[in-house]
Amino acid sequence: MSQAYKEKRRFIQGNEACALGAIAAGCRFFAGYPITPSSEIAEVMAKELPLLGGKFVQMEDEIASIAAILGASLSGEKACTATSGPGFSLMQENIGYASLAEIPCVIINVMRGGPSTGSPTSPSQSDLMQAKWGTHGDHPVIVFAPAYISEIFVDTIHCFNLAEKYRVPVILLLDEVIGHMRARMDIYKLSADDIAVIERRKPTVSPAEFMPYDTSDSLVPPMAPFGQGYRFHTTGLIHDRTGFPVNDGLTAESETIRLMKKIYENESDIIEYEEYMTDDMDIMICTFGSTARSAKVAVNKLRDDGIKAGLFRAITLSPFPRKKLRELSARVNKIYVPEMNLGQLRLILERVTRPVQVPIIGINRINLAPISPDEIYQTIKKGEGYV
Amino acid sequence: MSNIERYLRKDKFPHIWCPGCGNGIVLHAFLRAIDKLNLDQNQVAAVSGIGCSSRATGYVDFCTIHTTHGRALAFATGVKFAKPELTVFVFSGDGDSTAIGGNHFIHACRRNIDLTMIIFNNNIYGMTGGQYSPTTPYMKYASTAPYGNAEQPFNISGLAVAAGASYVARGTTYDAAQLDNLIIKGIENKGFSLIEIFAPCPTVYGRKNKLANPVDLMMWQKELTMPVAKWNQLDDEEKAKYQPTGILTDIDKPEFCDEYAKTCAKAQKIAKGELIS
Ligand SMILES: Cc1ncc(C[n+]2csc(CCOP(=O)(O)OP(=O)(O)O)c2C)c(N)n1
Ligand code: SF4
Numbered sequence: 001m002s003q004a005y006k007e008k009r010r011f012i013q014g015n016e017a018c019a020l021g022a023i024a025a026g027c028r029f030f031a032g033y034p035i036t037p038s039s040e041i042a043e044v045m046a047k048e049l050p051l052l053g054g055k056f057v058q059m060e061d062e063i064a065s066i067a068a069i070l071g072a073s074l075s076g077e078k079a080c081t082a083t084s085g086p087g088f089s090l091m092q093e094n095i096g097y098a099s100l101a102e103i104p105c106v107i108i109n110v111m112r113g114g115p116s117t118g119s120p121t122s123p124s125q126s127d128l129m130q131a132k133w134g135t136h137g138d139h140p141v142i143v144f145a146p147a148y149i150s151e152i153f154v155d156t157i158h159c160f161n162l163a164e165k166y167r168v169p170v171i172l173l174l175d176e177v178i179g180h181m182r183a184r185m186d187i188y189k190l191s192a193d194d195i196a197v198i199e200r201r202k203p204t205v206s207p208a209e210f211m212p213y214d215t216s217d218s219l220v221p222p223m224a225p226f227g228q229g230y231r232f233h234t235t236g237l238i239h240d241r242t243g244f245p246v247n248d249g250l251t252a253e254s255e256t257i258r259l260m261k262k263i264y265e266n267e268s269d270i271i272e273y274e275e276y277m278t279d280d281m282d283i284m285i286c287t288f289g290s291t292a293r294s295a296k297v298a299v300n301k302l303r304d305d306g307i308k309a310g311l312f313r314a315i316t317l318s319p320f321p322r323k324k325l326r327e328l329s330a331r332v333n334k335i336y337v338p339e340m341n342l343g344q345l346r347l348i349l350e351r352v353t354r355p356v357q358v359p360i361i362g363i364n365r366i367n368l369a370p371i372s373p374d375e376i377y378q379t380i381k382k383g384e385g386y387v
Numbered sequence: 388m389s390n391i392e393r394y395l396r397k398d399k400f401p402h403i404w405c406p407g408c409g410n411g412i413v414l415h416a417f418l419r420a421i422d423k424l425n426l427d428q429n430q431v432a433a434v435s436g437i438g439c440s441s442r443a444t445g446y447v448d449f450c451t452i453h454t455t456h457g458r459a460l461a462f463a464t465g466v467k468f469a470k471p472e473l474t475v476f477v478f479s480g481d482g483d484s485t486a487i488g489g490n491h492f493i494h495a496c497r498r499n500i501d502l503t504m505i506i507f508n509n510n511i512y513g514m515t516g517g518q519y520s521p522t523t524p525y526m527k528y529a530s531t532a533p534y535g536n537a538e539q540p541f542n543i544s545g546l547a548v549a550a551g552a553s554y555v556a557r558g559t560t561y562d563a564a565q566l567d568n569l570i571i572k573g574i575e576n577k578g579f580s581l582i583e584i585f586a587p588c589p590t591v592y593g594r595k596n597k598l599a600n601p602v603d604l605m606m607w608q609k610e611l612t613m614p615v616a617k618w619n620q621l622d623d624e625e626k627a628k629y630q631p632t633g634i635l636t637d638i639d640k641p642e643f644c645d646e647y648a649k650t651c652a653k654a655q656k657i658a659k660g661e662l663i664s
Contacts (some may be wrong), residue, residue: 063491064461068465069465071465074450074466226450231448234453236453245445
């Protein structure tokens with residue numbers, strides 16, 4: 001690999017950290033279509049992958065990009081694409097295809113202001129709901145949102161691991177702030193766990209006995225790459241264990257429920273979050289992505305004033321760390337939710353904390369600028385915010 | 388006959404196609420071509436979109452993907468580019484390939500990636516019940532063209548030639564014997580190969596256009612088409628009345644996966660300092 005990754009310490013951009021994380025995870029196939037603020041990911045992949053015998057292709061649009069990575073994944077490669085709002089919208093149908101046909105893939109969405117063409121060069125966190133619910137039908141999806149540069153590198157590896165382990169599309173949400181921010185990344189400080197790479201489980205039976213969606217020993221069936229004697233059919237129609245379409249309600253229901261279960265029964269393996277000063281907190285700030293950086297500073301300032309504030313940062317947004325949050329919310333008087341959208345995380349929190357009935361207050365900005373520590377601090381000090 | 392059965396998933400029969408549908412004739416010709424080339428079926432992938440014709444992938448015993456509507460070529464590009472050693476086929480309908488998938492179609496032609504695509508052109512959206520497609524002729528009827536189709540149709544093969552495909556052929560289910568050879572030449576071509584096949588749909592196109600009898604539809608194909616060598620000798624006014632059949636283009640042109648491999652070798656030399664970029 002090129003110098004970029006060999007150096008132990010590096011001043012690096014978030015998008016670049018993401019591309020290098022993908023490569024470290026074993027991704028050798030990238031298909032994409034240029035869009036601000038994600039294009040640097042494609043540019044790094046275009047430069048690095050040929051050096052590793054990997055494949056980079058710039059497709060004719062984002063629909064083609066996700067389709068190509070799904071084809072490559074079926075061929076046996078770890079594959080990803082990167083985009084932003086408008087492109088992410090175009091990808092939705094095939095994200096559903098990946099969910100139903102259980103094709104591992106990673107989709108990176110560097111969020112920008114929306115809707116529509118929106119504000120291409122400005123940050124936003126307004127694709128949270130779309131990441132979780134964007135494609136039609138009940139479907140599983142894993143969503144990650146890192147906040148720091150080294151974390152982008154590590155979480156990108158995790159996203160690939162989870163995609164391969166659970167045969168599910170994994171969406172990595174960055175935003176313009178951390179995508180374009182530069183910071184020092186100390187690769188040597190990362191633990192073996194941080195950068196461990198998981199490979200797809202392959203069938204152990206002979207091709208004659210192979211059943212492409214055999215879940216007799218696990219909720220996640222093993223997957224055979226093309227060209228190795230295992231011939232099977234893949235479809236976006238509801239199918240049974242054989243991979244062929246069926247039109248019976250019982251299979252439709254049980255297979256869709258299995259798809260959900262393979263994620264929800266493994267929540268403890270998937271979910272990541274960060275707690276900061278939560279032990280004795282009265283006020284909880286709950287957020288994700290780059291806004292958490294400001295929130296942490298705000299917690300420190302509030303603590304200086306004697307206010308017992310704490311931070312809960314969801315790194316995994318789907319499945320959502322609801323058990324932990326429910327537990328924490330029972331211990332606080334108020335929850336503040338700063339986010340660069342009009343209340344998408346707040347909506348999730350309102351649902352998961354309902355048994356506790358704690359006031360949830362939004363600090364919402366869609367003014368094309370990151371939320372500053374002072375905005376969070378002042379809102380909490382003054383008891384303002386959106387209810 | 389018996390030899391081609393090894394390429395079929397016989398347990399998936401009966402197939403979904405209507406009696407008199409041209410799709411089976413096309414599939415049969417495809418299997419004869421594969422059989423004549425004696426391809427190793429473990430090294431073949433077949434990819435289709437959505438539509439009656441796209442159901443073909445369910446019946447052939449290869450690695451098969453029945454993708455989303457219009458996207459077969461984009462999936463197939465991923466399969467082939469990731470594993471260039473595979474022989475990759477694409478099955479698609481006229482709507483699948485030139486309406487919703489039109490963009491992927493012209494770009495696969497331009498890229499000249501080594502895929503062999505068979506378009507089952509039935510001039511209609513069969514699966515959804517007979518709406519007009521980009522190849523429904525002017526003033527023919529469809530469920531969404533109850534007073535006649537006001538739009539002008541695509542010439543799919545012409546589009547492929549213009550977009551840069553290195554092999555383009557057109558055939559009909561009327562002249563099914565010719566199809567094997569057109570498909571074999573397409574497989575042998577290193578680059579993007581399109582075989583456009585007129586495959587009648589008696590059930591929805593035929594019924595709407597007083598051609599519900601499959602034989603009448605076959606005769607319509609016969610009247611509409613002409614071998615390309617003969618067609619070339621016509622004047623322009625006469626040419627417009629017929630669609631040429633046979634091999635329309637067969638040129639040498641750099642293939643995408645090969646060119647990319649060369650580019651990788653170059654990049655690696657530059658990285659080692661053996662070459663200055
Ligand atoms: C995104 C999307 N839009 C619409 C459809 C509905 N649909 C299914 S098949 C089809 C048309 C198929 O026509 P064609 O490609 O010509 O194939 P044929 O059925 O005639 O073989 C349409 C519109 C769909 N499946 N997906
Ligand atoms: S509707 Fe038309 S295209 Fe579809 S199977 Fe029937 S005859 Fe064939």
